[in-house]
Amino acid sequence: MGKIYNWAILGAGSIAQKFASDLKLLQNANLYAVGSRSTKRAKEFASRFGIEKAYGSYEELVRDKKIDIVYIATYHVQHYPNTILCLNNGKAVLCEKPVAMNKDQCSAMLETAREKKLFFMEALWTSFIPSFRKCKELVDSGAIGKILLIESDFCFKAYYDKEGRLFNPKLGGGSLLDIGIYPVFFALEFAGAPLAIEAFAAYGETKVDESCSILLKHTNDILSVLFCSIVTSGRTEAILHGTRGRIRVNREWHIPSSVDLLPESGKPVHYDFNEPGFGYQYEAEEVMICIEKGFKESPVFGWQKSLNLISTLDSIRAKCGIRYPGEVESL
Ligand SMILES: NC(=O)c1ccc[n+]([C@@H]2O[C@H](COP(=O)([O-])OP(=O)(O)OC[C@H]3O[C@@H](n4cnc5c(N)ncnc54)[C@H](OP(=O)(O)O)[C@@H]3O)[C@@H](O)[C@H]2O)c1
Incomplete structure (x- = not known):
């Protein structure tokens, strides 16, 4: 067997639980750490899924040098700052959909992944089922x-x-x-x-x-x-x-x-x-296959697809006036 990858989950919410359960189906994935804004929630999550490390903040989690890949399972509005935090700390990232609130955020995330030479993928899991x-x-x-x-x-x-x-x-x-x-x-x-x-x-x-x-x-x-x-x-x-x-x-x-x-x-x-x-194991498997091959993006659901998707969502929002606090200017 090849390398065993140490995974971490950021945000101990609902989708994080399903992902944690599916990760157990993959022999080369070790669910090693979980990070939550609450130490109590992190510890509960860790004990439920047999996770070695439970961190009470996202900042603490990303400082752990043993983590290879972070799965970001927080709210849409946090995908951008959380991804940047992980990439700046040398972690490969699988980030929940929508990858960001808009194209500008997505472009900045991809630029950071490119600069840091790290793998990044939007968790568009349907692509892989x-x-x-x-x-x-x-x-x-x-x-x-x-x-x-x-x-x-x-x-x-x-x-x-x-x-x-x-x-x-x-x-x-x-x-x-x-x-x-x-x-x-x-x-x-x-x-x-x-x-x-x-x-x-x-x-x-x-x-x-x-x-x-x-x-x-x-x-x-x-x-x-x-x-x-x-x-x-x-x-x-x-x-x-x-x-x-x-x-x-x-x-x-x-x-x-x-x-x-x-x-x-x-x-x-x-x-x-x-x-x-649940079907989340296929996207996780894709991440490890890509990293093993030295790829920074997936040939199945790559960066351009994320950009096309978020740009289309931006245009749909512009057509029907869907706005969010603090980002009106960027649409
Ligand atoms: N792929 C799929 O099938 C699928 C399905 C459902 C959702 N999703 C996506 O996954 C993301 C999370 O959805 P979810 O249903 O898992 O949500 P959720 O159960 O409410 O959990 C989201 C987590 O975000 C963290 N968080 C960070 N800042 C927060 C804040 N200010 N207020 C509240 N929570 C905050 C919390 O983790 P801590 O408090 O532990 O830090 C919370 O547990 C969304 O972007 C959604 O689109 C994907």
Whole structure:
């Protein structure tokens, strides 16, 4: 076996727990440290997942020379400062989505990774899960011909808490950045960065976008119809319509799910995937494979993809007026 990588998790919240559990599935990953703003929370998290080091601050964590890779699992608004902190302390970074609040922040993060010669990747985990890979493979094999239309949504009824991260603008709340990012990612993966965008948002009492509808026009006349919501449930499916049939990534398409190939002629084919864990192990595996090869970015979900994604989100926000405190100028 090759090198065993010492991982650290920054922010002991909800997604951090799922990631910690999946990391245990990888033989060359050692979940070595956790950092929280609270020592108590760090210790509880560490004891739950058998982690050697529990740090009561992010600054303390990054000073630990034994850490190879930090997984950043804090709120959107902290991804930028937390990533810079880690990179400046010599750590490779896997940072939760959205990678930043806007393109300017993302560019600065990538510039720092480049300067420090360190690996950096946005945790766009869907890129690496077997159901999504199957969808890619089917498209590449020409199973549905040329793509004409893309349809995707991500909707769920979130617990309403004005102060919580989903409804609080100060914490980067709203549907687009939290879950709308997935349908936008899907469209960009299959049709590239858009040439034109139309978008509308519906705002709630706390002034965050509770729902968002998006139309994209890509090269070769490919069109995308996308929407997201944190106030109503939805199908959460992704469908590619081609000249010779359709591919549907079934509910909930962004997590390990099933895929249906629905050709215009011939029998439909159903693909099921019964893999262990939540599905976060695949992105973690990618990070270690890349570092092993000396890569600074992933050939599957690299820096340009993060830039295209956040730039598209910026443009959608500009179209429908989604603003966050303190960053109006940068849009
Ligand atoms: N990939 C996925 O499937 C997926 C799923 C859900 C969420 N996410 C992403 O992961 C990130 C975290 O989401 P989550 O659902 O895990 O959130 P969460 O459970 O609320 O946890 C986020 C953590 O951020 C830290 N934090 C730092 N500053 C904070 C502040 N001022 N107020 C509150 N917490 C603060 C806290 O860690 P400490 O207090 O321990 O320091 C908190 O536990 C988001 O960016 C989200 O988009 C990804």
